[in-house]
Amino acid sequence: MPHRTSRRTLLSATAAAAATIAVGGPAQAHSHDRDHDRDRDRQLKRLIARMSIEEKIGQLFVMRVYGHSATAPDQADIDANLAQMGVRTAAELIAKYHVGGIIYFGWAHNVRDPHQIAALSNGIQRAGLSQPTPIPLLIATDQEHGIVCRVGYPATLFPGAMALGAGGSRDDARTVGRIAGAELNAIGIRQNYSPDSDVNINPANPVIGVRSFGADPASVARMAAAEVQGYQSSSTASTAKHFPGHGDTSVDSHTGIPLITHTREEWERIDAPPFRAVIAAGIDSIMTAHIQFPALDPSNDPATLSHPILTGILRGELGYRGVIITDALDMQGVRDKYGDARVPVLALKAGVDQLLNPPDLATAWNGVRAAVDSGEITEARLDESILRVLQLKARRGLFSRPYVSDREIDHVVGTRSHLATADRIAERTTTLLRNQGALLPLSRRRQKNLLVLGADPASPSGTTGPPTTVLGKEFDRLGFTTTVLSTGTLPTQAQIDAAVAAAQGKDAVVIGTYNAGAGGAQSKLVAALVASGAVVVQVAIRNPYDIAALPTVGAALATYSWTDVELRAAARVIAGTVEPRGKLPVPVPRADDPTQVLYPIGYGLSY
Structure with a gap:
């Protein structure tokens, strides 16, 4: 069994090397660490020399696979794998294509609960280590927290990036990374596609928004670097995204190709600082953006396929030495110009190392093989x-x-300590934007009977119910008596009338709004409630810009997401059991003139 013997040799060498590397890479290592790195690299190069061309090509792909088990998924997942990849299971995928990584998704039925995820991870590793050239797989997921989470309850779920930006604490960002990284590591996920390091300066951005720490480049840089340090201190690879910067787009790259019109100077000032900071923090991997950026590459190729951007700027100018991974190759923003067989080839020629989730693996794999041949x-x-x-x-x-x-x-x-930490961090992020006449905090003696209503968007992982239900339960726990009514994101006139009727006799109304635009159905609902004489407290449960469309509401807060931990914190702020401490990490423009600022960065009231 020569392969097994060689693997033992490799394991002993890399174990010593891995033990010497914490947050930083080789640039941060001391002389004895560099000796370990050189020894590790010699062993890895010997391993590479033993690999076939097929194994080498496969090692560069990170692929989805359906099912909760590596060898015995449900029949529906077997059917999906056969239809999309021509294999039945994760183990067969690894044997056929020699993929170097797997990405987990909820919709692929990979993430039912922690013990199931761990068993799936172990099955994937057994499949990888049983191949002719045994190599463990890098299992990854998108666990940004906030609105993008794949692993839900009972794992610990934290506030997302913009909420952390409102809290402003690098220690909290580092703690989120450390705890979340440890929990992912425990279930076999060793690469997390987080943090989002984009500077979100466009309130109309349809794809980034609250996934960003904010609109101030220096603050985003500090928070992103801290979170990276936390993740990698728990030995989970962190991935900063989306290079060279996706924060000023009005097109979703899942469905089209955004155009960034920043000048080179604007890129240096706005988009680059977070990526410089995470590189200085020893980031393991950086994800590309499917965006056109003419000031950086006048060819208008997507950045994912741009040699000037990835090799010229990221590698050459910024000095980045780690792994470059594409954003998902099934997104329309990268597919239109060249086609699915050429995209992975052009990405590799641009300087990419990992090819993430092509729509048709056989087409992508064969495209790379033809380019090698x-x-x-x-x-x-x-x-x-x-x-x-x-x-x-x-x-x-x-x-x-x-x-x-x-x-x-x-x-x-999901330990008690981790969950308590998440609650404490969330309490430091809730932002109070308006409090006319000291309406808040509500009194449990004088304003006991509440109506909780509003938008109930599809719940991200980590929620135990719709936002109205979560808020209602927390108010009940705090000593209020609540009635819950879901009115949706597009309430009809009949729903508005029913809400106004339900508010009669209530001491206060708490309404959750979800991207409520001026003149839209949600703003009409709020206006009708205020006009009826109800005491109305508005909670923006996604983007914090809703307050600009609601000029008549007396009290308004921003939570930056509708996950349980943020909604519970908002209820405690409204009830006065904790002080509002969050400060806006983005400016809120006026609804009637978006060039004017209604509330600036750093704005936030307290009691």
Whole structure:
């Protein structure tokens, strides 16, 4: 069994090397650490030399797969895998295509509960380590917290990036990364596509918004770097996204290709600082954006496919030495110009190391193989990227500790201490924007009977119910008596009339709004409630800009998401059991003149 013997040699070498690397990479290592790195790299290069061309190509792909089990998924998931990839299971996917990584999604039925996720992760690692050249897989997911979460309850769910930006505490951002990283690590997920490091300066941005820490480049840089340090201190690879900066777009790159019109100077001032900061913090991986950025590459190729942007700027000017991963290759923003067979080839030629989730793996894999066979991509170029990917795997302990245990899950995931920490952090993020006549906090003696109503958008992972239900339960726990009414994001006139009727006799109304535009149905509902004489408290449960469309409301707060932890914190602020401490991390423009600021960055009231 020569492969097994060689793997033991590799494991012993990489275990020592991995143990010496914490947050930083080789640039931060001391001399004895550099010796370990050199020894590790020699072992990894020997491993690469043993790999076939097929294995090398596969190592660069990170792919979805359906099912809760690596070998025995449900029949519907087998059918989906056969239809999309020509394999039945994750184990068959690994055996056929030699993929180097797997990405978990809720819709792919990968993430039912922590113990199931761990068993799936272990099954995937067994499949990878049973191949002719045994290599552990890098299992990844998008666990940004806030509105983007794949692993839900009973794992600990934290406020998202913009909420943390409102809290303004680097210690809190570092704590989020440390705890979330430890919980992901315990279930076998060693790469997290977080934090979003975009500077969101466009209130109409349809894809970033509250996923960003805010609109101030220096603040975003500080918060992103702190969260990176937290993740990687827990030996979970962190991924900053979306380079070179996706914060000033009005098009969603899932459905089209956004155009960034920043000048080079504006890019240096607005978009670049967070990426410089995370690189200085030792970031393991950086994700590309499917955006056109003419000031950085006049060809108007998507940044994902741009050699000037990825190799010229990210590698050359910023000095980044880690893994570059594409945003998902099934997104329309990268597919239109060249087609699915050419996209992965052009991404590799641009400087990418990991190819994430192409729509048709066979087409993408064969496209790369044809480029290698023709000499368009050299084997040496493949080896460059493979070495970076294997270095990342070694740094995060995959060669020395590929498997996870149920015992570790029970001691780490969703512990009472972690959940309490999430609640405390959330309390520091809730932002009070208006409080006319000291309407808040509500008194449990004088304003006991509440109507809780409003938008109930589809719940992200980590929620135990619709926002109105979560808020109602928390108010009940705090000693109020609540009636809950869901009016949706587009309330009809009949729903508005019913809400006004339900508010009669109530001491106060708490309404959750979800991207309520001026003159829209939600703003009409709020106006009708105020006109009826009700005491109205408005809570923006996604973007904080809603207050501009609601000039008559007496009290208004922003939570930046509708996950349980943020909604419960908002209820406690409204009830006065905690003080509002959040400050706006983005400016709120006026509804009638978006060029004018209604509330500036840093605005936030207290009691």
